[in-house]
Amino acid sequence: MKILVCISRTPDTTAKIAFTDNNTKFATEGVQWIINPYDEWYALVRAIELKEKDPSTVLHLITVGTSDTEPIIRKALALGGDEAFRVNSDQEDPFYIASQLAYIAKNEGYDLILTGKETIDHNGSSIGGMLAEILDFNYVSLAVKLEIEALKATINREVEGGEEILTSSLPIVVSCQKGMAEARIPNMRGIMAARTKSLKVSDPIDAECLTKTSVFSLPPAKAGVRLIPAETPELLVKLLREEAKVI
Amino acid sequence: MSILIFVEHSDGKIKKASLEALSYGAALASKLGLDADALVIGKTEAPLTELGGYGVKKVFHVGPTETSSTDTKIISNLITKVVEQINADVLVLSNTLTAKGVAPRVSVRLKAGLVSGAVSLPEINNGFTVRKNVFSGKAFSDINILTAKKIITVNQNAFEIAKTAGTAEVVTLNLEIPTSTIEVLAVNKTAGDVLLSEAERVISGGRGLKGPENWGLVEELAKLTGAATACSRAVADAHWRPHHEHVGQTGLAIAPNLYFAIGISGAIQHLAGVNRSKTIVVINKDPEAPFFKAADYGIVGDAFEVMPKIIAAVKALGAN
Ligand SMILES: Cc1cc2nc3c(=O)[nH]c(=O)nc-3n(C[C@H](O)[C@H](O)[C@H](O)COP(=O)(O)OP(=O)(O)OC[C@H]3O[C@@H](n4cnc5c(N)ncnc54)[C@H](O)[C@@H]3O)c2cc1C
Ligand SMILES: Nc1ncnc2c1ncn2[C@@H]1O[C@H](COP(=O)(O)O)[C@@H](O)[C@H]1O
Numbered sequence: 165m166k167i168l169v170c171i172s173r174t175p176d177t178t179a180k181i182a183f184t185d186n187n188t189k190f191a192t193e194g195v196q197w198i199i200n201p202y203d204e205w206y207a208l209v210r211a212i213e214l215k216e217k218d219p220s221t222v223l224h225l226i227t228v229g230t231s232d233t234e235p236i237i238r239k240a241l242a243l244g245g246d247e248a249f250r251v252n253s254d255q256e257d258p259f260y261i262a263s264q265l266a267y268i269a270k271n272e273g274y275d276l277i278l279t280g281k282e283t284i285d286h287n288g289s290s291i292g293g294m295l296a297e298i299l300d301f302n303y304v305s306l307a308v309k310l311e312i313e314a315l316k317a318t319i320n321r322e323v324e325g326g327e328e329i330l331t332s333s334l335p336i337v338v339s340c341q342k343g344m345a346e347a348r349i350p351n352m353r354g355i356m357a358a359r360t361k362s363l364k365v366s367d368p369i370d371a372e373c374l375t376k377t378s379v380f381s382l383p384p385a386k387a388g389v390r391l392i393p394a395e396t397p398e399l400l401v402k403l404l405r406e407e408a409k410v411i
Numbered sequence: 412m413s414i415l416i417f418v419e420h421s422d423g424k425i426k427k428a429s430l431e432a433l434s435y436g437a438a439l440a441s442k443l444g445l446d447a448d449a450l451v452i453g454k455t456e457a458p459l460t461e462l463g464g465y466g467v468k469k470v471f472h473v474g475p476t477e478t479s480s481t482d483t484k485i486i487s488n489l490i491t492k493v494v495e496q497i498n499a500d501v502l503v504l505s506n507t508l509t510a511k512g513v514a515p516r517v518s519v520r521l522k523a524g525l526v527s528g529a530v531s532l533p534e535i536n537n538g539f540t541v542r543k544n545v546f547s548g549k550a551f552s553d554i555n556i557l558t559a560k561k562i563i564t565v566n567q568n569a570f571e572i573a574k575t576a577g578t579a580e581v582v583t584l585n586l587e588i589p590t591s592t593i594e595v596l597a598v599n600k601t602a603g604d605v606l607l608s609e610a611e612r613v614i615s616g617g618r619g620l621k622g623p624e625n626w627g628l629v630e631e632l633a634k635l636t637g638a639a640t641a642c643s644r645a646v647a648d649a650h651w652r653p654h655h656e657h658v659g660q661t662g663l664a665i666a667p668n669l670y671f672a673i674g675i676s677g678a679i680q681h682l683a684g685v686n687r688s689k690t691i692v693v694i695n696k697d698p699e700a701p702f703f704k705a706a707d708y709g710i711v712g713d714a715f716e717v718m719p720k721i722i723a724a725v726k727a728l729g730a731n
Contacts, residue, residue, distance in 0.1 A: 175546075177547075177660055177679060177680045177683070178679050178680075181546045181549040181550050183550075201660070201661055202661070205661075258515070258525070259518065259519065259524075259525075262515075262519070284546070284547050284660060284683075285545060285546055285547075286545060287527075287528060287543070287544060287545055287546075287547060288527055289511045289515075289527055289528075290511075290514065290515040290518070290525055290527050291515070292515070293483065293511070293512060293513070293514070293515025293516050293518075293519075294515040294516070294518060294519050296483070296515075296516065297487070297515065297516040297518075297519035297520060298519055302482070302483075302484060302592060302593060303483045303484070303512060303516065304481075304483075304512070304593075305483070305508070305511050305512040306508055306511065306512075308654070318596075321481075322508060322655065323508060323598065324421075324507070324508060324606050324608060324609075325600045325601065325606050325607075325655075326598060326599050326600035326601045326655070327598070327599050327601070327655075328481060328595055328597070328598045328599075329595070329596045329597045329598075329599070330481055330593055330594060330595045330596060331593070331594050331596060332592060332593045332594075333592040333593075341661075342654060342657070342661055342662065343654055372522070373557065374518070374522065374523070374524035374525070374556070374557055374558050375524040375525070375526065375554050375555060375556055375557060376554070376555045376557060377552050377553070377554055377555070378540055378553045378554070378555050379552075379553045380545070380550055380551065380552050380553075381550065381551045381553070382549075382550050382551075383548075383549075383550070383551065383686075386704075386705060386706075386707065387707075389693070389703050389704070389706040389707065389708065389709045390707065390708050390709070391703075391708075391709050391710070391711065392708060392709070392710050393710075394710050394711060394712030394713075394716070394717055397710060397712075397717050397720040397721045397724060398720065398721075398723075398724035398727075400692065400708055400710060400721065400724075401721060401724035401725055401728065402724075403708060404669070404690070404692070404708070405728060408669070408690045408707065408708070410611075410612065410668045410669035410689070410690050411612065411636050411669065411725065411728070
């Protein structure tokens with residue numbers, strides 16, 4: 165079996181969100197970058213587990229990003245995976261990114277492609293579905309459990325108010341979230357091994373951008389909390405009914 | 412030339428999220444001077460003519476067979492066919508779990524730019540720009556859709572439902588439904604009466620509640636106020652509560668009218684999932700808890716002393 169995991173780079177979850185250039189660019193100064201948590205904790209770790217179960221599995225990683233994203237894909241390789249691709253591009257349109265991923269995926273011929281549920285900066289939740297459509301693969305989003313047996317995937321996915329259990333033929337794209345696997349920490353051996361793993365860099369193919377970010381803004385600041393004395397919680401209830409009108 | 416709104420249903424009812432999408436689509440249509448139509452897929456008992464009350468002229472019904480929403484290939488195939496058949500310009504969906512699987516596929520099929528998680532109506536004076544949440548609710552981004560056809564998924568609870576009198580014409584479409592290579596084995600519903608993703612009120616507990624045996628306080632207030640229950644990640648990780656209740660950056664992102672947080676510190680990753688809530692109430696015994704900075708109302712106090720009094724006061728309201 166051949167697996168591809170799509171890895172994206174995001175600001176650390178505690179990064180300060182600010183913008184420059186007339187609010188058209190994210191202010192990257194002082195920002196720590198991490199592997200998008202869904203890609204790392206769920207997609208990548210589950211793929212590593214599948215390879216541990218069946219060592220004949222080939223596991224590739226891919227990211228679309230400029231050379232700044234190289235430490236992130238190296239870190240992903242330190243967790244596991246045989247080799248990685250980086251498509252050298254700074255475009256952010258989801259269709260453009262999906263087109264780059266699809267081009268490499270087509271050439272390599274994967275049975276299973278894993279993405280995160282969403283990137284925590286763009287919050288698009290769309291690249292996995294786009295990739296599946298370009299490749300004409302099945303697509304199951306928001307998976308919380310994944311087993312592969314006899315060329316069939318058994319997947320639990322989130323539905324409103326619960327879970328649905330399904331089977332699908334391969335090849336398939338699956339977007340992963342909490343439940344899939346437990347986060348791991350890269351060990352020294354992995355970090356050393358990653359240094360010698362192949363990381364192939366390629367130029368992007370021509371592809372269209374269907375959207376373009378024009379400007380960012382921050383939500384209006386909260387007016388500040390109204391504190392109610394612990395001795396009179398019934399006042400809170402009164403305010404929620406009469407002032408906020410929410411109960 | 413029209414706006415098409417994809418409408419979801421379950422158990423013979425149109426989903427609330429889809430009513431919001433209908434209202435959004437109808438408002439956009441009147442802004443653009445176009446008609447709004449709805450698309451319903453699969454067998455349903457829901458009275459489709461009544462969708463006229465939300466501003467649509469026609470309801471295209473792809474029926475009457477039962478069609479599961481699980482196979483994104485099939486649903487996106489059907490939606491694409493209808494968009495092409497009626498030559499719709501903008502496709503609107505609610506940003507539901509189903510839409511997350513389907514909208515990206517339709518975007519590729521139609522080569523239509525997609526904005527997922529819109530929070531307000533598009534600006535149309537200078538191109539076509541849609542505002543959405545980015546950085547997990549910590550910022551907005553205005554996205555320009557560059558293509559002729561456009562797709563928008565609207566965040567739940569971001570747009571008010573507008574209902575008037577009116578009926579729609581129902582047009583049944585007999586489209587061929589391809590066979591699926593996905594088979595649903597089981598559906599396990601675990602949630603209570605109110606779905607967390609759709610809830611207008613959410614009562615949520617954190618590690619400050621000390622253990623699962625104390626969740627009666629959360630559940631009772633939820634029951635009294637018709638709210639859904641939620642929890643912090645620390646609580647789900649400790650298996651005090653089921654995983655699907657966990658809200659935040661790595662859990663569910665919600666935007667209810669009321670988010671009531673008990674014994675939750677308000678870590679930035681927790682806030683990322685709840686900061687779009689309209690009113691936030693925080694009960695925490697630590698006055699320095701970061702959650703107070705994001706709250707509208709707060710009580711600095713011990714949950715075990717404060718909550719029974721709050722529950723009694725809400726009960727007293729009900730008795731009035
Ligand atoms: C990458 C990443 C992603 C994450 N994603 C999420 C996420 O999606 N959702 C999430 O929730 N967390 C997430 N976390 C974890 C987050 O950082 C916090 O650790 C977590 O939210 C803490 O949960 P808590 O507030 O319940 O517990 P604690 O931090 O232990 O806080 C308990 C609070 O209860 C108060 N308290 C104690 N006793 C009482 C009492 N008797 N009465 C009233 N108050 C009391 C305390 O003062 C304290 O403020 C993430 C972390 C990382 C690194
Ligand atoms: N630049 C990228 N390179 C590789 N994979 C990506 C990239 N951006 C997003 N992805 C994958 O697509 C998923 C969904 O991203 P998004 O549609 O932006 O929410 C992520 O969790 C990643 O697995």
